[in-house]
Structures are given as C-alpha cells and as structure tokens.
Amino acid sequence: MVLMKKLRKEKREAPPGEKPEPIRTHLRNMIIVPEMIGSIIGVYNGKTFNKVEIKLEMISHFLVEFSISYKPEMIICGV
Secondary structure: OHHHHHHHHHHHHOOOOOOOOOEEEOOOOOEOOHHHOOOEEEEEOOOOEEEEEOOHHHOOOEHHHHOOOOOOOOOOOOO
C-alpha cells in the first residue's frame, strides 16, 4: 500500500511530459497493476536496485520477473 501511495505522489509531482523519479522497493513479489503503468521502480535484487519502467505488457506479472537476482552461469561438461 505504501508503494502505491508513493507512486501516485511521484506521478502527481512529475512535470507534464516527463517521467517520474524512480521509487526504490524491496517488494519483489508485488503484482503489477494497471495503475503502475508509466512509473519507474527500483527493484532490489539483493545487491543493487534495478530500474524497471512499467509498461502495458507487464500487467499481472511480478516485479521479480524483471529484476534478476542471480548471475547465470554456463556449465560446460568435461572441462
């Protein structure tokens, strides 16, 4: 709930035609709702905050899907 209040406030205070300031959050399991479209959210991945701009295609997905928290490694057998 606090995140949504911060997003609304940033959208109101942003000058017309400009993007709002990013909101930092640790809520990786939050579902993206239509009210969040156009906002920029800094999602914590355990080390840094990854900026995610919310778009129409992201609705009903989790924030965690757009902020990877591990470094993918390629495993080569026999080396």
